[in-house]
Amino acid sequence: MNELATIKSGVPEAINGGQAQDGDPMPHSIEAEQQLLGAILTNNDIYDRVASVINASHFYDPVHARIYEVAAARIAKNNLASPVTLKAFLEDDEGLKELGGPAYLARLAASAISAYAAKDYAQMIYDMAIRRELIGLGHDISSRAQTMDVAEEPREQIVQAEQALYKLSEQGKTDSGFVSFLKAVTQAVNTANAAYQRDGGLAGVSTGLIDLDKKLGGLHPSDLLILAGRPSMGKTSLATNIAFNVAKAYKKGIRPDGTEGTIQGGVVGFYSLEMSSEQLAARILSEASEVPSEQIRRGDMTEQEFRRFVDAAKALEACPLYIDDTPALPIAQLAARARRLKRTHGLDLLIIDYLQLCRGTADNRVQEIGEISMGMKAIAKELNIPVIALSQLSRGVESRDDKRPQLSDLRESGSIEQDADVVMFVFREEYYKEREKPGEHDLERMAAWQEEMERLHAKAEVIIGKQRHGPIGTVDLSFESRFTRFGNLVKPWQQEPEY
Numbered sequence: 001m002n003e004l005a006t007i008k009s010g011v012p013e014a015i016n017g018g019q020a021q022d023g024d025p026m027p028h029s030i031e032a033e034q035q036l037l038g039a040i041l042t043n044n045d046i047y048d049r050v051a052s053v054i055n056a057s058h059f060y061d062p063v064h065a066r067i068y069e070v071a072a073a074r075i076a077k078n079n080l081a082s083p084v085t086l087k088a089f090l091e092d093d094e095g096l097k098e099l100g101g102p103a104y105l106a107r108l109a110a111s112a113i114s115a116y117a118a119k120d121y122a123q124m125i126y127d128m129a130i131r132r133e134l135i136g137l138g139h140d141i142s143s144r145a146q147t148m149d150v151a152e153e154p155r156e157q158i159v160q161a162e163q164a165l166y167k168l169s170e171q172g173k174t175d176s177g178f179v180s181f182l183k184a185v186t187q188a189v190n191t192a193n194a195a196y197q198r199d200g201g202l203a204g205v206s207t208g209l210i211d212l213d214k215k216l217g218g219l220h221p222s223d224l225l226i227l228a229g230r231p232s233m234g235k236t237s238l239a240t241n242i243a244f245n246v247a248k249a250y251k252k253g254i255r256p257d258g259t260e261g262t263i264q265g266g267v268v269g270f271y272s273l274e275m276s277s278e279q280l281a282a283r284i285l286s287e288a289s290e291v292p293s294e295q296i297r298r299g300d301m302t303e304q305e306f307r308r309f310v311d312a313a314k315a316l317e318a319c320p321l322y323i324d325d326t327p328a329l330p331i332a333q334l335a336a337r338a339r340r341l342k343r344t345h346g347l348d349l350l351i352i353d354y355l356q357l358c359r360g361t362a363d364n365r366v367q368e369i370g371e372i373s374m375g376m377k378a379i380a381k382e383l384n385i386p387v388i389a390l391s392q393l394s395r396g397v398e399s400r401d402d403k404r405p406q407l408s409d410l411r412e413s414g415s416i417e418q419d420a421d422v423v424m425f426v427f428r429e430e431y432y433k434e435r436e437k438p439g440e441h442d443l444e445r446m447a448a449w450q451e452e453m454e455r456l457h458a459k460a461e462v463i464i465g466k467q468r469h470g471p472i473g474t475v476d477l478s479f480e481s482r483f484t485r486f487g488n489l490v491k492p493w494q495q496e497p498e499y
Contacts, residue, residue, distance in 0.1 A: 040118075211476065215467075226390075226417075241485060273352070273358065425462070426460065
């Protein structure tokens, strides 16, 4: 076509068909990359058409990748990206010097394709990048399978291969490697902008609990949140409440970046390793219909309550809440199933009830818990979603006068505290105070106890013991034990008529 197609000596214009034989170069098209870059440098509006298809990592030539990255950064700031403006940023680039220096940028612009074909060229570059990744992944799977390693079972290799294929299908690459600071800053600004544009200033998914959202800023993608507490404190209840609130608020639409996806609420995956899916559904229906869960279990309902129960069930049919109640699930299987759910139905929040019921591969229990908590953090980062994992606390809490839990009470491993971005404790003082009821004959102590019970009735605390990106502290919530429902607690100043 012109001299640009042969600037890179020894590299053919394209490898057709996407197959690479032994000794052949990987699939690529230098000419397609040159012509697309030329079109962008000539007409910056073309970038908006191709930005959703490719990014810098899809270019075969590293010099072209750097040109695209700098051009994209300038266009994102509404600045002109042309051979003249890019010259200052790439003048010292050693790779560009080999191609003729800044004059190469001018030659790119001179060979620009027409605007209507830009997306086809971008798709071609993307497809070839995927083929290269697939070839590399195939070689890796083949070599691992041929290596007989006692420590690595074939089943583990299948899970790892599935993980790599999932990354490739979702992100267009199997390994992200290093990310330039320029790209990282752009992503941070986009996240802050999304929070600014959203009502309430939340950067993450809303839990439906106002005071908790204010403290956490919502549930952030790639965060691991540990929700811990002693038995009967309401860990599972709070988790189901959050799951229900997020799924109920689910809305799909066009995001600020132009892509289609979740704009409110989210699709929720719930691993219930302790309770069956029917028991969990009954809890959620109890909250939604305001019929006590023990009445639902016994079938002891009035006609009006039963009608409310059925209406709630119908309303919740369309809720994107998926429950997996497989017991003692290995962490690798848990990750594989989460990937599959995201691929088939989408996934915006994952809840695991509870962490100690998962299985790892280590023989030592402390190491096993460490492997599980690291695995859960890896799921959060890989799928770019918040993961809430429930956790048990040690019995040391019961022996203290102040029963409020602390980070040191996390059971079996310090790695839970280390891997988590947020650690929250559910605490209901009413539960402990109820067990301190004095004898009927001691009227003075009985009166003081009743007064204390009235103060604590239907109240709960969520103690944030660790938050990597925000403050620690306590959030007060209401708790209706009949419906196992947590809610927003009305403050004294909010009881005025205007509220």
